[in-house]
Amino acid sequence: MPSANETNGSNGDSVLNDSHVTNGIKKTNGVNGTNGKSETNGANGANGTKSRTLHIPDLFGGILSGEPVENPREPEIGRMSEEWTKALTKMDPKTAKILTKANFAYLISLSAPQADAEAFRMAVDWCIWAFVFDDQYDEGAMRDKTIESSHEMIYTLSLMDDSYPPVDPKKYPLRYMFQSTWRRFQQVWLAQSKTGLDVTIPDYMETRRQSIGSYCLFVVVEWAHGIKLTQDIFDHPSVATCERAAADLTWLVNDVLSYKKDMAFGVEHNIICLLKRQGCSEQEAMDRTGEIMDQCQKDWEDAVANLPSWGEETDKEVQRYLGACRDVARANLWWSFKSGRYLNAEEAVQARTARILTL
Template identity: 35%
Template sequence: MSVEPLLNPYYERVKVEADAWAAMIYGLDERMTKRNVKANFTYMNAIWASHADEEAYRKMVDWHHWVFAFDDQFDEGPFKEDAYLAQREIDATIAIMTDEHPPIPNESCPIRHVFQTTWKRLSERADPGQQERWIKNYKDYCTGLIRQVEIQKTRKRLTVDEYIDFRRQSIGAMPSCSLVEYACGITISQSVLDHPSSVECEKISADLVFLVNDVLSLRKDLELGVEHNLILLIKNQGLTDQEAVVLRYVEGCRNIALDNLYWSYKSGRYLKDEGPLVRATRILNLPA
């Protein structure tokens, strides 16, 4: 996690094109357009897809423009505590990944439209096995989102092990792992992916992603009343802030976790303009 990441050579060009496209599709006003540009999903993908060709790289950037908009609906939007609406949206999205699904006009539902365009591009290049794996991991991610909604609605207190299990699903790292084949232009047999070492590698990657997320998003989560955060969970067990932030480091799918770390400092999504300062000082000021 301490290495300097490589960047995709198409970063500059893809960023301009992808940000402009997202602003148009989502109908963003000037303020939200600037916010999206600063979020810099292109930078995130430039690290973990550093060797992808321009077409694959752009597809992954567009997918992340989708997944963050989609996921925010469950974190702080209309599905936060409404399991019925959440499941209905998930079912509608899963249905898109079928050959017979009709085109979705951008005007009717921009988020579903973006997902459909990314699925179409994936299915044109990925073989059936890759598509099947991606659908499976996407469904697992959605299962995590539904679990999150139920936890938020019932205010259920989780153990650390229960929390880690559900966050591995809801953080969305597994669908990203499935895109590695697509990004790198490679094919891996299912037997290799089912090997315990591969499974453990994916789990560790997801763990690193949500650990970084939970530490750096702590202030935002406190401000918004978001409770699914490991630091808050550990604090509720009677530990101090310092004890709660002492997290173990493990080795795994380094690039996916590494991009999340660097992007979180750079994008402004959680830390606004303070990313470089927080990274340099390792101090995160919390609301009183």
């Protein structure tokens, strides 16, 4: 039982440090509590400190000024998307309330005020998927499960492969959500391509060179061959030009050799198809592709001719790296013929010896 020196209170409440309790309200260090709340040292700010003001930048200036335009489809599609997600994932009431409060439909409404119903719904579904997917790693069941999380990442990325089978929505609701939004996005993109809403040739080339995988292989071969170069050399315009030329030759070879197969499967993302939609005949489009390849070769030669010298040993390493870039592009060419990924044996011989593609 505590002594009188330790406790001085009434109604069974204990008081420490000479504090007095009256009717269940605590008084500490001379500060009176009111309505069951305790106060300390007269503080009225956060974390027991005095409140203060802080001047912030003008957040609504420049390009952020003005009233945003809203998409009139927001209320209906926002509700449909939320209900679909909650039912699909069997979302608990607490998470469902957080999702509703987040109001991703409003975000898309202001971001894409002119989007039609189909595009608006896809965008909202994707935002909600990203929220739910991310939340499981921040505060959810996957927070401390590194191995399981890495497996889920791999499965999610694999859903972007067109050959991946349909996901069971009951077994894997989040994977199903992502696959659904990804396929709808692809359909819109293909529909735009077929109606002539095409990118420019330079924009298409930039996208292709970044997506073909050549730059990743450059790094892999650099590591595998033990090539030692500093970042300033990689950043040199001549080295960057050689990388770009090698990457471009890789995807251009792919577009030429895959053209027949692309036509058979209705695939439109091919530079020959793009040139045809811009007015070229089929042969003109193929000839123009050849001219682009010739320019890549010239860009390479000019870049090599304009290389500075960093010293004998470093120059040797630079030549080894450029050789690696060339090898990656050439490997793709030879592999494409040997693997039969686009042409059968007879077609491959005809393409290589006579430079003819029979459609």
